[in-house]
Amino acid sequence: MTSPISRIAIATGGGDAPGLNAVIRAVVLSATRLGWECHGIRDGFNGLLAPGQCDGDPVLRLDASAVHGIGHLGGTILGSTSRGNPMRFPVEQPDGSVAEQDLSDELAALCRARGFDALVVVGGDGSMAIADCLRGKGLAVVGVPKTIDNDLDHTIQTFGFDTATGFATACIDRLHTTADSQHRVMVVEVMGRYAGWIALHAGLAAGAHAILLPEIPFDPGLVAAAIARRDAQGRRHAIVVVAEGAQPQGGRRMLVAAAAPGRAERLGGIGAWLEAELAARTGKECRSVVLGHLLRGGSPSACDRVIAARFGAAAVRVLARGEAGVMVTLAEHDIGTVPLAEVAGRTRRVPLDGDTVRTARELGICLGAEA
Amino acid sequence: MTSPISRIAIATGGGDAPGLNAVIRAVVLSATRLGWECHGIRDGFNGLLAPGQCDGDPVLRLDASAVHGIGHLGGTILGSTSRGNPMRFPVEQPDGSVAEQDLSDELAALCRARGFDALVVVGGDGSMAIADCLRGKGLAVVGVPKTIDNDLDHTIQTFGFDTATGFATACIDRLHTTADSQHRVMVVEVMGRYAGWIALHAGLAAGAHAILLPEIPFDPGLVAAAIARRDAQGRRHAIVVVAEGAQPQGGRRMLVAAAAPGRAERLGGIGAWLEAELAARTGKECRSVVLGHLLRGGSPSACDRVIAARFGAAAVRVLARGEAGVMVTLAEHDIGTVPLAEVAGRTRRVPLDGDTVRTARELGICLGAEA
Amino acid sequence: MTSPISRIAIATGGGDAPGLNAVIRAVVLSATRLGWECHGIRDGFNGLLAPGQCDGDPVLRLDASAVHGIGHLGGTILGSTSRGNPMRFPVEQPDGSVAEQDLSDELAALCRARGFDALVVVGGDGSMAIADCLRGKGLAVVGVPKTIDNDLDHTIQTFGFDTATGFATACIDRLHTTADSQHRVMVVEVMGRYAGWIALHAGLAAGAHAILLPEIPFDPGLVAAAIARRDAQGRRHAIVVVAEGAQPQGGRRMLVAAAAPGRAERLGGIGAWLEAELAARTGKECRSVVLGHLLRGGSPSACDRVIAARFGAAAVRVLARGEAGVMVTLAEHDIGTVPLAEVAGRTRRVPLDGDTVRTARELGICLGAEA
Amino acid sequence: MTSPISRIAIATGGGDAPGLNAVIRAVVLSATRLGWECHGIRDGFNGLLAPGQCDGDPVLRLDASAVHGIGHLGGTILGSTSRGNPMRFPVEQPDGSVAEQDLSDELAALCRARGFDALVVVGGDGSMAIADCLRGKGLAVVGVPKTIDNDLDHTIQTFGFDTATGFATACIDRLHTTADSQHRVMVVEVMGRYAGWIALHAGLAAGAHAILLPEIPFDPGLVAAAIARRDAQGRRHAIVVVAEGAQPQGGRRMLVAAAAPGRAERLGGIGAWLEAELAARTGKECRSVVLGHLLRGGSPSACDRVIAARFGAAAVRVLARGEAGVMVTLAEHDIGTVPLAEVAGRTRRVPLDGDTVRTARELGICLGAEA
Structure with a gap:
């Protein structure tokens, strides 16, 4: 199929996630085979909006050599993923203060000026909302879903x-013998602000012995009773x-979910709270471990x-067939797409009547509330 | 739900696979919560059919203590998985020779004599065929699918x-720098007699740079050409x-698939053949590595x-609701079941028009044949 | 060599450490080959002093079967390692209160009553002090050094x-990309109350980019300056x-080292303090991660x-040649021994003029103080 | 200390080994702190002797940025390690044939022409012999020992x-349950042509259950007897x-040690021979696995x-104090040096009266010969 595309750019946004480089590699290799030229925008969208903040080239030419051997590396060769929301971009004002401005028009113009026919x-x-905004300004955009928490809808x-869950599992494996040798209760706090996929799996x-999810407000008394049993x-x-x-x-920590990302980690999150609570209720030595930061890095x-x-190749395939304004998704047997506009603000939570939660109950794991 | 079951037995058959102990643990924990008594038959069905061959008790009482802390261990606490096909059981004859006999009636009788209401x-x-045979003799049987090759149909x-694929990937990761530093072609042979899931993933x-599957008869000349490129x-x-x-x-190795399990590994399999073939065709140093045995063990x-x-809990759930004669299966969102009679002899091969194969092609990986 | 020993017991004390099972296995296998009978005292010395507190047999008969396949497992098959200091044993008093008593005479008598010719x-x-005390009461005792912190003298x-250092390294590896993508300072607190071996290695x-050891009181200003650079x-x-x-x-945290084991972890240790300090001094986002509990478990x-x-076999060898009252040690090329009496209260700290510290300085790593 | 050096080059030779990048990084960081300029010679010495064979720059400028984040990566950023012995360099002759020539004078001249004051x-x-040759031609050279087999003398x-031994151990761990479930004998061939350090550890x-080393010619009958026991x-x-x-x-395979590197792997090495031999002698199913290629790569x-x-920093330290013509070495507590001339042709074999071999015997491991 012929396609009018000859030059595309890739941008990565949001937090670090194992597999970003593998996506970039797949996009570049499959686009290159179609004869397209690929570029990477560095530091989220900073590479275009604030090129001075990048060390070196703000936009990288990406060919097969540039992505050679990167598939197994953590992080992203495009640098920081957490900056540069063009819709609320921090801009220095004449008086020296910094105010957030909507630079999405500027961003769309910069993409056109660079000759980018499409954007991955x-x-x-949040990044999908930005992508949808750019689509609204006439750019051909395709989204690739990224969330360690696994809580994006439609996919x-x-x-x-999987990497985060695997490492969390390896950490908990290690804690078993130590907790056992000290007769302790170990409280392990993992990522998952709105959905408990990592905790459950x-x-x-x-x-x-107990798993507490955002989806099930828990009774600390039930957890303590399970430990006592x-x-x-x-x-x-x-x-x-x-x-x-x-x-x-009862909501004493209802503020947690509303807090800024990472705030719970910083102020003493639910793990520390639960450590104190369970120590008081069971009379046992309790310790908490916060795995948060450890779960974002590492080789995928x-x-x-x-x-x-598959996502990277699919993004290129979607563009090649003239489709845009969609996010690629994974279904049971195949890759699909969903309009970007339908993605924003939808969280995929753990279904409480699903098989995995049922399995946890049947194995006797305390979920903090009666079924 | 009330269920007439009060005593069940678990048997594991076929080769080793990471996760067997996790299945056993889940069956025992969830059955115990229903008040059932659990037993494990050792060494496939040998524990019942030839108890003298087992070291110690041929049937193990399995309670929560017996399965404590085994979920992350490779192997199976029920011992050898590869012996004791009751339909072709090796029995010593009066003249001292050994002949295979169908002992499935005896096995069913022994299960009844032990008071087993159901069998997991x-x-x-092969094990599902045995399970189906026992079902035909009136036993309540539920199957749990096990195949590292991922080639069982209906699930x-x-x-x-996943464990096997992960370790194969870790091994190939290690070979990259070594192959690079020596300018070599490394041929890595992995498991997959009828289906190429492990090789592909x-x-x-x-x-x-090239992936060769049972599903796609390959042209060594194309592989050599890809290397030359x-x-x-x-x-x-x-x-x-x-x-x-x-x-x-052209079929020069059509005999491989027909060979006894492991025969290719023993005689010099396709990896060694390809090493020689590619060395001759490319003039480069080639080396082959056979990962077969390394992929069956390890912590899941x-x-x-x-x-x-999920499979272990589902097997108990199925029995508890009065269903039997089925194998549990995994679908996209939930656990299902399929009649045992429909499982046998069906191989789930890699779909050549599926998204993963397409991704491999689009990334420029040689699959040994023109698309 | 003939030896009068025919029956020995093994006890493990102190916190969990990867390799305990490998020591037990080596002691049992090598002692068994000499025809000795081996026993394991459960839960530190509780198995003898307070047998009612153990679930099941307080003393385990250990033969080759009992130690089969345990060498790669974390934890210890002898249960809790952290209880039962016989010199300060908690004993319930007639009035219901609990007071610590010196039960070392009772322990020595119990060992003799059980027919143990020697104790490993x-x-x-602390355990070596107990061992030395029992030696003083006429028991043949040999010690095996165990400290994850690597701070025991004479070995x-x-x-x-090595396991702890390896896992800490794996954790820090993961934090690099995440810290980078967020432009953060990550403070990683590791074990090491009196010696900084794990932190350094x-x-x-x-x-x-900075490594702070107990051996070098640090200037937070220097650390902040290194980050700013x-x-x-x-x-x-x-x-x-x-x-x-x-x-x-300046000592604001001089109380840390004096605190009870684990107290720093519980109250907010040096990592949390440093996170706040560096955030204030550099204006950068800082996060701390405490790895403590994760470093004690896992497969060795x-x-x-x-x-x-080597230690396990050496302990048996030492007893077989009639030596006792010593701890086995590792030197460059060989195993040695040192009198138990010389072990107590000696901490092996990181030598500040040693090659590894020098290497750290030469690589430009900030050690918190001018050389 | 002042030093007349201002510009050095690093070359890596021989096979791949985990840690090469960490050495390069340490050399560059510590030399840079002394104000020296660092360069890396690519592809062994090819980067200087046959620059046309390198893809891109034959000599790389190495500063702190160039070695950023490479310490945990396998392989070497300097490319192939196995080419370019200047003393037997393959040179195309006028008649089109290729003959080996001694280009060490040319190499020394090229180093001088590039302004390299010293070479690491x-x-x-083999590389130490080259280093010694260059030293003889007046270059300041310091060697860093590299051998996965651990068989270099003086260190x-x-x-x-350690990486190779760790991965071999992980592989053997996996084989236990599989061998057990199939009642098989697994023969695992590991690296070690002249010394059995990896096999032993x-x-x-x-x-x-049996460990066979180059240092102890073995009796297959004893191995078979141990299995039968x-x-x-x-x-x-x-x-x-x-x-x-x-x-x-009896020497039927005395030719192995003399064979070209890798020959045993290619032709069917000692592992395959032993598989057949033990199958014949024990009547059991035997399988061999060759780990060779898997042990050279991977993250260190x-x-x-x-x-x-430590080696990288020490190499720079040695040059800075005006020493040269030596290889750095690791002793129990410190780094030392040894004249390059004393290194060549000396193999550090496993001492048969050492503690580790003794431990293996005492644990009942068959070493293939009576003690």
């Missing part, structure tokens, strides 16, 4: 989640996995690299 | 595959991933542990 | 340290590795398993 | 060995670790990165 935007909820999985994989059976340690956004019933798992490669 | 059989194609994934994840571009190493059952066009990945737990 | 005690500083390395291995060069993230027991100059590294096996 | 040569036995350890760490005890699998250069008594372990960093 890799990111989460059954995104890259990064890592907790189930690593044999946690184990104790009475001579099992003197327990592992409690709690998602960052889980909340006790094979599973995540395959998803990333 | 974890295994592949989108089985436990063990590990090859895609690890950046292989890389060479001409100054990339002087190449990684070729080949599934155990891949065959060159988080993903495989979750699948295993 | 695996543990740290160049102990098992557990993991920091050096993982490319940390990186920033000025366009490197906008930094990794600071800090040992649990590191202290700022090959290196640690070899050390553990 | 990272490599094994107690080199980088790469990985075998000991992973619980092998296990079988009689109901342990129906066995793991035999054999170094590439191990030989049966923390231990290897620390050694590599």
Whole structure:
């Protein structure tokens, strides 16, 4: 199929996620085979909007050599992913202060000036909103979903989640013998502000005794009772996995979910709260471990690299067939697409009547509330 | 729901696979919560049919303590998985020779004599045939699919595959720099007699330059040409991933797939053949590595542990609701079942028009035949 | 060589450490080959002193079968390692209160009553003091050094340290890309109350930009200046590795080292303090991660398993040649011994004029104080 | 200390080894701090002797940016390590044939022409001989020892060995359950042509039942007898670790050690021979796995990165104090040096009266010959 495209750009936004480089590599390799020229915008959209902030070239020419051997590396060769929301871009004012401005028109103009026929935007909820905004300004844009938390709607999985879950599981595996040898309760806080996918999967994989999700407001008394029951059976340690956004019933921490990203980690999150709460209720030594920062980095798992490669190739395929304004998605057997406009603001939460939650209950794992 | 079941047994058959212990643990924990008594039959069905061959108790009582902390361990606490096909059981004859006999009636009788109300059989194609045979003799049987090759029909994934693919990927990752520093072609033979899932996923994840599947008879000349093309571009190493059952066009190795399990590994399989063939055709130093045996063991990945737990809990759930004669399966969002009779002899091959194969082509990976 | 020994017991004390099972296995296998009978005392010395607190047998018979396949497992098959100091044993008084009593005479008597000709005690500083006390009461005792922190004197390395350092390094590796993508300073707190071996080795291995050790009281201003220097060069993230027991100059945290074990972790340790301090001084986003609990568990590294096996075999060898009252040690080329009495209260700190510290300085890593 | 050096070059020779990049990084960072300018010679010495063979610049300018984030990567940023022995350099003759010539004078001249005041040569036995030759021609040269096999004399350890041993151990760990479930004997061939360090350490760490080293010509009958003994005890699998250069008594494979590097792997090495031999002698199913190629790549372990960093910094330190013509070495507590002339042709073999071999015997591991 002929396509009018000859020059595209890739931008990555939002937090770090294992598999970003594998997406970039797949986009570049498959676009190059179609004869397209690829470019990477550095530091989110900063490379175009504030080129002076980048060290070196603000836009990188990406050919097969540039993406050679990067598929297994964590991070992204395009630098920081967390800056440069063009819709709220920090601009220095005449008086020296900094104010946020909507630079999306400027961004669209800069893309045209650079001769980019299309844009591949890799990111989460927020990046898809930006992508949709640029689409509205006439750019051919295709989105690639990225969220370690696995909470983007319309896709059954995104890259990064498997790696994060695997590492969280490896960490909890290590805590078992230590908790056991000290007769302790270990509270392990993992990522998941709005959805508890990582907590549920890592907790189930690593044999946690309680798993607390944002989807199920929990009763600390039930968790303490589950621990006491184990104790009475001579099992003197327990592992409690709690998602960052889980909340006790009654709402004393309802502010957590509303807090700025990372705020819970910084101020003492739900893990620290639960450590104190369970210590008081059970009389046992409790310790909390916060895995948050450890779960974003690292070499992507094979599973995540395959998803990333499929998404990258699919983004190019979508553009090649003249489609745009969509995000690529993963379904059971195939890759699909969904209009960008339908993605924003939708969170895919753990279904409470789903099989995995049911399995956790049937294995006797405390979920913090009666079924 | 009340259920007439009060005593069940678990048997594991076929080769080793990461996640077997996680299945056993899930069956035992969820059955115990229903008040059932669980037993494990050791060494496939040997524990019942030839108890003298087992070291110690031929049938193990399995309670929560017995399965404590086993979820992350490779292997199976029920011992050897590869013996004791009751339909072709080796029995010593009066004259001292050994002949295979159908002991399935005896096995069914032994299960009844032990008071087993139901049987959970974890295994592949062959084990499901045995399970179906026992079902025909009036036993309540539920199957749990197990195949590292991921080639069982009716289920989108089985436990063990993700771990095997992950380790194969880790091995290929390691070979890149070594092949590069020596300017070599590395041929990596992985498991997959009838279906190339591991080769395709590990090859895609690890950046292989050619991937050869049982589903696509390959032209060695095309593979050599792909390597020569890389060479001409100054990339002087190449990684070729080949599934155990891949065959060159023209059929010179058609006998491989028909060989006894493991025969290719033993006699010098397709990897060694290809090493010689590519060396002759490209003039480059080629080396082959056979990963087969390394892919069956090891601690299961988080993903495989979750699948295993879901399958184990589902098997008990199926029995509890009075269903039997089925194998549990994994679909996109949920667990399902399929009659045992429909499982046997069906292989789930890699779909050549599927998205993953398409991605491999679009990334420029040589698949050994023109699209 | 003939030896009068026919029956020995093994006890493990202190915190969890990867390699304990490998030591136990080596002791049992080599003692069994000499015809000795081996027993394991459970839960530190609780198995003898308070058998009612153990679930099941308080003393385990250990033969080759009992230690089969345990060498690569974390934890210890002898249960909790942290209870049962016989010199300060918690005993319930007639009035219901609990008071610590010296039960070392009782313990020695119990060992004799059980017919133990010798005792192998695996543990740290404190356990060696107990071992020395029992030696004083006429028991043949040999010690095996155990400290993840690597701070026991007289031995160049102990098992557990390499595994802990390896996992800390893996964690810091993961933090690099995440810190980079967010332009953050990551403060990583690792174990090491009195000696900074883990911080130094993991920091050096993982490319940390500052490493703070208990051996060098640090100036936070110098650390902040080092971060600012990186920033000025366009490197906008930094990794600071800090040992649990590191202290700022001027002593505001002098109480840390004196605190009860783990207290720093619980109350907010040096990592959290430094996060706040560096944020204030550099104006950059800082985050701290505490790895403490994650470093004690897990499957021991090959290196640690070899050390553990050598120590276990050496302990038996020492007893077989009629020596006792010593701890086995590792020197450059061989295993040695040192009298138990010389071990207690000696900490092996990082030598500030040693080659590894010098290397860190020469690589430009900030050590928190002028050389 | 002032030093007349202002410009140095680094070359890496011999096979791939995990830690090469960490050495390069340490050399560059510490030399840069002294104000020196660093260069890397690509593809062994090809970058100078045959610049046309390199893709791009034959000599790379190496500053802090160039070595940023490479410490944990396998391979070497200087490209192929296996080409370019200047003493036997392949040169095309007028008649089109290729003949080896001694280009060491030319190489020394090229180094001078480039203004290199000193050379850091990272490599094994052969590279040290080249280094010594260049020293003889008046260049300031310092060597850094590199051998995965750990068989270089004068140094107690080199980088790469720990990573290789760790991965071999991980592979053997995986083979245990698979061998067990199939009642098989697994023969695992590892690197080690002249010295059995990897076989001994990985075998000991992973619980092998027999370990065969180049240092101990073995009797296959003893190995078979050890397997039969296990079988009689109901342990129906066995793991035999054999170094590439191990030989049966009587010498039927004496040619192996003399063969060209890698020849054993290619032709069917000692592993395949032993598989057949043990199958015939024990009547059990035997399988061999060759790990050779898998052991050279991969991210270096923390231990290897620390050694590599120390060696790299030491090489610069040695040059800075005006010393040259030496190789840096690792002793128990410190870094030392040894004249290059004393390194060549000396192999550090496993001492048969050393503690590690003794431990293996005491644990009941068959070493293939009576003690």
